[in-house]
Amino acid sequence: MLEIINVNSIPVFLLILVRVVAFFATMPLFSYRTIPRPFKLGFSFFLAFLMFYTVNAPSIPVDEMYLLLIVKEALVGLFIGLIAYIILSAVQIAGGFIDFQMGFAIANVIDPQTGAQSPLTGQYFYIIALLFLLSVNGHHILIDGIVNSYQFIPIDAFIPFQNENIVTFVIDTFNKMFLIAFQIAIPIVGCLFLVDVALGIIARTVPQLNVFVVGLPLKILVSFVALLFFMSLYVVLVKNLFEILFATIRSLMQLFGGA
Template identity: 80%
Template sequence: MLDIISINSIPVFLLMFVRVAAFFVTLPLFSYRTIPTPFKIGFSFFLTFIMFYTVDSSAVAIDEFYLFLLVKEALVGLLIGLIAYIILSAVQIAGGFIDFQMGFAIANVMDPQTGAQSPLTGQYFYIIALLFLLSVNGHHLLIDGIFYSYNLIPIETFIPFHDGSIVEFVIDAFNKMFLIAFQMAIPIVGCLFLVDVALGIIARAVPQLNVFVVGLPLKIFVSFVAILVFLALYIALVKSLFEIMFETMQGLMQLFGGV
């Protein structure tokens, strides 16, 4: 206990605290405005205090490179949380594709959690995804990610940016994110495309009918019915999205640690 509270252990504790606090700045769920900042700081502090007993800090040298270690720890926490947030944003991108076909693209809403504008359908899917993440204790797995990151990324090592493997990995993660967004949007977008084809045929067959007046409520009705039908498919895709998110976080930590 005396070693834990000694003066020599404070710089190592500060390094761990910077990584954990930076991790919660960009991590989904924990980084939202609805969570008070004192709670984030206190949770980061006590989580760091718990992890301090389990991390080997004997190899950390307090020298002129200590400031660079602080910057590295902040980058590790920010980037790991950010890659998880980017992967989870596939739900909102899929909602943007759907809203563009529904005619809701001009009616964005303000997300109180992030303070950014988001599409209506995307916000609906995003709330379902977050509730599903909480129901399967996914937030516990996110905390495990920062806990076990010290096994892959030791405190005393720096990030190997000399090769392009990290850039290629991030680009591949973006590709997976857009692929899942396309898979989530394609059922609704496909149905709305068929509605547009039918409206085009009706406009040619019955010129007296104003398809612009009939088309908008019809497309909204078809979209709601399609969302209700394909909701089970969305849950399966969100489950796959979570698996990709956790695998991407682990892969990025392995690259940061030079594994």
């Protein structure tokens, strides 16, 4: 009980709370608008309270360096959650590629979770990916990542921003995201490309046929049939996506820790 009310431990607890709150502000699933803010703050508080007894942090005085430590903790939490969100955004980018070929690009919908416009197919893929993440307890692994982040980034250490490997790592992460999006979209986009080729041949051989009237519903039908057979492959790609996600978070924490 004395440890709980110890005034010297309050600065350390606040630093832990800042990192956890910043992580939940950008992390997939927990950062969405559909989750009430009191739940986010309460969950962050109790998680930080549990983490306080597992982090072997020295006594930190409240001075001008303490303000810099607060900024550092906020950046660590934001970057870890943001890198996870960037990797999962590959699913929506792949859906955007598919919608552009299907003719659904003009029919974007408002995502109630983020408040931004989202492609129809991308939103469908994204919901399946989130359900798959929950089914394999991937959200537990994400929370475990922020808990274990203090093994790589001590609470009283600063981020070596002068390290050029961090910039290279972020660029490689963006490249990896677009590569994953292309891998997810290429089966459907490839089928639609073949449909375009067939429609072009028909337009040259049968000029009386209005290809623009026939082409749009035909491409939508082919897309739905291809999606039906593609779903099993999509689950495998999402599994690989999560493995890349967890490995990317670990590599980012190692870079922040100066490794």
